[in-house]
Structure formats: C-alpha cells, structure tokens
Amino acid sequence: MSLAAQVLSLARRSVIRTIRQPANWITPLIFPLALMAVNTGGLDRATDLPGFPSDSFLAFFLAFPFIQGALFATVNAGVDLARDIQTGFLNRLSLTPMRGAALLFGHLGGVIVMGFAQAVWYLTVGLLVGVSIASGALGALVIFLLAVLIVLAFGSFGALAALRTGSTEAVHSLFPVFFVFLFISSMNLPRNLIETDWFRIAASLNPVSYLIEAIRSLIIVGWDPEALALGFGTAILLAIIGLTLSSLSLRSRMART
C-alpha cells in the first residue's frame, strides 16, 4: 500500500469515527455560534466606540467561530488519537507495514475534513444572518484555506499532546489552555481599542490574535496584505512546529511499542 493510500485510509477512518460520535461534531457546529450570538447581542453597541473598524459587530465577530471550532476539532481529534493509544490500536498498527507519517497525516487529514466542513457551516450561517464578505467570493475561498491551515496547526498540537501523554484526560485538559489563548486575544475588540496595557500586550504576543485578525480582515476590510501575511505566517509557523514535534513524539511512541 502506498503512503497516499495509507493516509487516505486512516483519514477516512478518522472522519467516520467523528461522524459516529454526534457530540464530537454537533458541539463544534453549535457552541461557537451560540457564543457568537451571545457576544454579538451583548457587545453590539461596541460599534459606537470611536475607531471601531466595522458598523456590524456580527461581521467583526464572525472570525471567532472559525478559531473556536478549530479548537473543538483539535481536542476531539487529539482525544481520538489518545484513545487509539490507550486501546492498543497504535500498538497493533506498529506491527503492520503502516508508516508513521501515514498515521499522523491520516489522522490530521480527518481533522482537516472536519475543519473544512465547520468553516463552510460558519460562513454559510454568517451570510444567512446578513454578513457580507468585503473581499468577495475569492476572499471566502481564502478564508476556507486559512481555516484549514489553522485546523492543521492546532490539530498537530492536539496530536502532539495525545502522542506525548497517551491519555484522553490529558488531551481534554488542554482545552482550557487553548481557551485562555482564545480569550486573551483581540477576539472581542481590535487591539488598538483594548485599553488595559497588559491585556493589549498579551493579545499582541498571542498568535491567536493574528489568526482572528486575518480572517476578520477578509470579512470586514477586504484585502489587507499585512493582516493576511501575519495570519498565514502564524498558521504556517504553528503547523511546522506542531508537525515537527508530533513527528518526533510519534517516532519515540512507535519505538516504545
């Protein structure tokens, strides 16, 4: 079996497995949008602040579900991989000619499919409730591309946690950590409007801010090369770091088994 066939086979397994666990795909589809509704309802008047970059808080906030959905997909996928380790599936797999890279990319392939489906859902809901994409149809495609990259980057860290710990509980416990990164970012207000100095600095150091701002720029600004370069650059860098560390962990995990 070629590497591509191995990757496809494991990606298919990952997707089917997620579909068979409704909580794993219903929550990422519903919860980020529910939180978006609450925040939008509560902070709608923030658009009256001088310097606020949009007259619609909904459009401003639409980037948020993409990131939170990616977090959900990542944690769920990490948990599935950890379960494979706990149940001995990985041990059995290591006795076959299956290559380590196929396992990692197959697993991440499943996460990417789910991430893409989520991105389509969030954007569709956004368009249905009246948000218009300032960068047009091409911008929507770029949003999907960035969303997939973000899921790949986060997914590689979920895989890393699973491979390092081999524990579903440990991967679950990552969720609050990811959540902290999400909340200490520019998700609610643009960084220049964050008044508290330490929070603005923390948000500026937080890579999640640049991911949100890149998606947001396509929705409310149009084509902003700086925001896009920072967003894509951050996502690619995170993906490289995550994939490198996961590959190293996988090697030692497979060696131990």
Added chain:
Amino acid sequence: MRATLNVAVAVGWRMLHNNFTTPSLLIPGLAFPLFFFTAFAGGLSRVNDIPGFQFPVGYTAFQFVFVLLQSAAFAGVFTGFGIVRDFESGFIRRLMLAAPDRRGILLGYALGALGRWSFTAIVLTAVALAAGMEVGGNGVDLFALYALAVIVNACGLFWSAGIAMRLRTLQAAPLMQLPIFLCLFFAPVFVPLGLLANWLQFLAHLNPVTLLLEAGRSLIAGTPTHVTYAFGAAFCLAALFFVWAVRGLRKAEAAGS
C-alpha cells in the same frame, strides 16, 4: 435535628477536604472565574466608553459582580459533579445506609459548595481589589452582595444535586452546567440591559439572573435598586431547587443507590 447536622458537617467536611487536597478539583473552580474576570474586565474595559453606558464605579466592578455570581453558581455545579462521583464510586450507597437523616447528606453537600465558593470569592475579591476595582457601596451593601451570591451558590448546588441524584452518571454533567451557563449569559453580561441588542434584551427581561445582576451591580455601586425583588427571586429559586434536590434524593433512595 442534631443527627441531620452531624451528617451535614461530616459530608461538608469531606467535600472540602477532597476539594482542597485534590488540585484537579481545586484549580478549575478557582482558575475559571479569575480567567473570566481577567478576560472581561481587562479586555473589554473600553466598553465603559460606549455612549449610554453609565456605571459609576467603572467596568472592573461591573464585571466583578457578574463573575462573582457566576463563580457562586458554578461552585454549586462543580459540587454536583462530586455528588455524581460519589454515586459512581458507591460512596453514597454506604453513606445512605449510615445516615440517620438523609437530608443531612444534601445539606452537607450544600456546606461543601459554600466552603468551596467562599475560597474562590476571597481570591477573586483580592484580585479585583488589587486590579484597582472601585467600590461605591458601604459594608451593608457589600454584605448584601455576598449574601445574594451565597443564595446563587445554593441554587447552583440544589439544581445540580437534583440532576445528579436522578441520573447518577457523569454523562449528566452537561445537563447540570448548560442551563446555568445559558441563564448566566442570556443576561446583561457585558453592558447594561438597555444597551443589549433587542433580541437579547427581550430574553434578558425574562431571565431572573438579570434581576440578580442588576441588584448586585447597584449594591457594589452604592446605589441599591431592586434589591428586595432580587432577594425575593433568589429565595424563590433556591426554594424551588431545594424541593427539586430533595425529590431527587428520594428518587435515589427509591432506586437503591
């Protein structure tokens, strides 16, 4: 009565001992309120400048009241998780055999929830004051604010205990926390009621948490309004959930747990 109190004190002490000697129980209950306070009060302080936003003691105090009430409710819910764990481990079966008056068990869990929240409230208040929170209310106002939070804590505990005693599985955890989460967030969390979007304003008007929040904020500002109504609503909710919890206890007894 004495037997009931003896059971209550023993169960309450055990809950507190478990909570303060198990970091995985202690840290989330403490970290989440602090995190929400940091994210909301720090990240959204410019919301104070929205035209029509008038809160005399600043946005930090405005958010402090929400997080205080939220932490109280969730300390009750997290104690509900402990009740389920006691069912799953078989501890409650032995406890029910040993307790002369089983209502003492419920009272003990309530004491545990109160002790757990008290610690969180002390830390949260210290952090808020260190962050420069202004307080307009006098001692009586603040006593009333914390008393209101104590009743909210009891509401959270009795609600989750009712669920825990009926379902007796950790799979019921979302059922314990989701309704409380929704009630808390479909209220004026970020801005006063009048500045919410119309649909959220409509829901918030129907939500008793709005009354508690507005009364709590008026107390910290030193301009008490609707306090009697808020305490009335809180007592009614606590009584309602107490009956719910006692009936749950009877169902658990009938199920032979």
